[in-house]
Amino acid sequence: MNSLSEENYLKAIYKLREKNNAPITTNAIAEAMDTKASSVTDMLKKLSAKDLIHYRKYQGVRLTSRGEKTALMIIRKHRLWEMFLVKKLSFRWDEVHMVAEQLEHINSDKLIEQIDKLLDYPKFDPHGDPIPDSKGRIETQKVKLLSGLKRKSSGIMKGVDDHDPSFLRYLDKEGLALGCRIQVTDIIEYDRSLKISVDNKKELYISHEVAKNILIG
Amino acid sequence: MNSLSEENYLKAIYKLREKNNAPITTNAIAEAMDTKASSVTDMLKKLSAKDLIHYRKYQGVRLTSRGEKTALMIIRKHRLWEMFLVKKLSFRWDEVHMVAEQLEHINSDKLIEQIDKLLDYPKFDPHGDPIPDSKGRIETQKVKLLSGLKRKSSGIMKGVDDHDPSFLRYLDKEGLALGCRIQVTDIIEYDRSLKISVDNKKELYISHEVAKNILIG
DNA sequence: AATTATTTTTAGATATGTCTAAAAAAAATA
DNA sequence: TATTTTTTTTAGACATATCTAAAAATAATT
DSSP states (O other): OOOHHHHHHHHHHHHHHHHSOSOBOHHHHHHHHTSOHHHHHHHHHHHHHTTSEEEOTTSOEEEOHHHHHHHHHHHHHHHHHHHHHHHHHOOOTTTHHHHHHHHTTOOOHHHHHHHHHHTTOOSBOTTSOBOOOTTSOOOOOOOEEGGGOOTTOEEEEEEESOOOHHHHHHHHHHTOOTTOEEEEEEEETTTTEEEEEETTTEEEEEOHHHHTTEEEO | OOOHHHHHHHHHHHHHHHHSOSOBOHHHHHHHHTSOHHHHHHHHHHHHHTTSEEEOTTSOEEEOHHHHHHHHHHHHHHHHHHHHHHHHHOOOTTTHHHHHHHHTTOOOHHHHHHHHHHTTOOSBOTTSOBOOOTTSOOOOOOOEEGGGOOTTOEEEEEEESOOOHHHHHHHHHTTOOTTOEEEEEEEETTTTEEEEEETTTEEEEEOHHHHTTEEEO
């Protein structure tokens, strides 16, 4: 069994590799976890001793297959709990993260399999992130950033990169939700902001910063 | 916020007072929590400093109203989660305790209120224990031990004192469940074992030890 | 290539929660 | 009441996970 802290490190390492496909540095982990590099080094030794990561001093880190499996199971639990909170307990998508951060560490195979079943084996969580199945397999959507679309092109909103509650509430307010059809009607060169139409009904302007965090597929 | 360890101590102290109405000693807590008296003393100081218990050296311990409220909320969460596992996730009553021990420490008011609502505000958990409401109020059933019933008297099985999985599975096997009508048809003087009829259908013998752990109301 | 800057690791400290062994207090017994 | 036994507390140690400050290694720059 792994400690809560160990689980959080594995998850952070997994997510860093998911983003950049670069080697994962001590400092990157420290920043992602809001802790100090020296604490990270200590933990890397521990995880290495447990054969959850490959670690050579000064050389960065990657998950072993055991470590990756473990990380995927934590992510599976996190995303299933988020889905449960939204679908069964009327949570909004901006409220689920903090609670799921706690629930993801609950240890019970039966519990998570039953939650999965109750939700009818969802493939994606409320933010559009894929949910690993019980074997750790993940279904990837081919998506691009809304900020990368050309004028006149359109697609379906499939996910968000930023999970910050204030960002999510902003999307709610503007009527931007997963499943919406978004068409880029204009691109303002000056600040790269976009004029978009949502479901062919509503037009609005969004900043480049916002567009960078919306996934279109 | 209280640590996991602090929460477990508060719960243990609450439950000890619930059983015997006697002052709660350091050793009693140590035994209940399977730890050493010295560890208990350390924690009692901590809880006392947080104004969760009244503690004077060598004089035993009792919860402050703050401490009792906190304990009740932990017990509320534990019992609601047990109910959730049984009613929504097909857990058996002998499987729920270990998982609920983890879930009871999840911190989210909205989460527990929504679970309560989803279950339609149950008053008792799968073992017949009362579930404190969101204000900490508890509905007490007036029950007696099956071992205390006289010959020919009967009642409804309302709860169990022992939550040990092997005891609960034994009850399942014999068809003894909450809600059953149990009549004492004979008392064997030699070992105080009972002959009982269950729902006027089935007759069986149970030991005094078993009867001591069945609550009738 | 030598120097400077940055990153990473080590060394030693701190806080939490636990333990053993010894001391102190309370309770039981003679 | 004095003595013995039991209970409780204290003192000091240990493990986990964190931190700061300094040292070591690597990377960047002149």
